[in-house]
Amino acid sequence: MRRKLVAGNWKMHGNHRSNAELLAGIAASRPFGCDVAVCVPYPYLAETAVALAASDLRWGAQDCSAHEQGAYTGEVSAAMLAEFGCRYVIVGHSERRQFHAESDALVADKAKAALSHGLTPIVCVGETLAQREAGQTEAVVKRQLSAVIHALGHCAGEMVVAYEPVWAIGTGKVATPEQAQAVHALLRAQLKAATPHADQMQILYGGSMKPDNAVSLLSQPDIDGGLIGGASLKAADFVAICRAAG
Numbered sequence: 001m002r003r004k005l006v007a008g009n010w011k012m013h014g015n016h017r018s019n020a021e022l023l024a025g026i027a028a029s030r031p032f033g034c035d036v037a038v039c040v041p042y043p044y045l046a047e048t049a050v051a052l053a054a055s056d057l058r059w060g061a062q063d064c065s066a067h068e069q070g071a072y073t074g075e076v077s078a079a080m081l082a083e084f085g086c087r088y089v090i091v092g093h094s095e096r097r098q099f100h101a102e103s104d105a106l107v108a109d110k111a112k113a114a115l116s117h118g119l120t121p122i123v124c125v126g127e128t129l130a131q132r133e134a135g136q137t138e139a140v141v142k143r144q145l146s147a148v149i150h151a152l153g154h155c156a157g158e159m160v161v162a163y164e165p166v167w168a169i170g171t172g173k174v175a176t177p178e179q180a181q182a183v184h185a186l187l188r189a190q191l192k193a194a195t196p197h198a199d200q201m202q203i204l205y206g207g208s209m210k211p212d213n214a215v216s217l218l219s220q221p222d223i224d225g226g227l228i229g230g231a232s233l234k235a236a237d238f239v240a241i242c243r244a245a246g
């Protein structure tokens, strides 16, 4: 059986005091029966690394540059994230695709940069409401994943995939377990055609996952955890989701 992963995406939230409280609240609730990670804003990586160093909790970032180094003002490289002990980096979140015009090709290059520095990319794919209503869900997620599979080649089995329907992110509208499972099964089949490791790969669901819907989503055969936005900012909610996964 695949071990589940619950990863918090703090987005652009937090401050020194609230972060310390949140991390302490999560750490105090260990052990969990699943992998648990928090993806924090860049300036808080150092303190997160210190706070979690003695625990089995993992941390990561929410984006990385596709470039190794150079004149890219404002960007942060995968090598820099590795220096802060990051295990994961989210790439291709729909907010990056939407607000920063990130293309499939750029997301794929970011995933490749992450892997080349020992980070596990959490690659987000997902359709908008208009795309779902137009019957394009399958084509959209396959196109997004295909770009990354192609770029990673024989290392494709090392990524984590997150299915995040854009219409469910931060909206309180959650995909039904059946809707999510259907897409996860498609993604698994696509991965199977690309890598012998597809059955061991974690495919997370993200989009308004909360303590009250986590069990039904996480009990689906191809849902191997969650990428959690809003509910990752409250220790009690995040811990409840981790317990549902474990």
Ligand code: PEP
Binding pocket: 009, 164, 168, 169, 170, 171, 172, 206, 207, 208, 209, 227, 228, 229, 230, 231
């Ligand atoms: C996310 O931003 O990755 C996310 C899933 O957000 P939320 O849980 O708030 O919908």
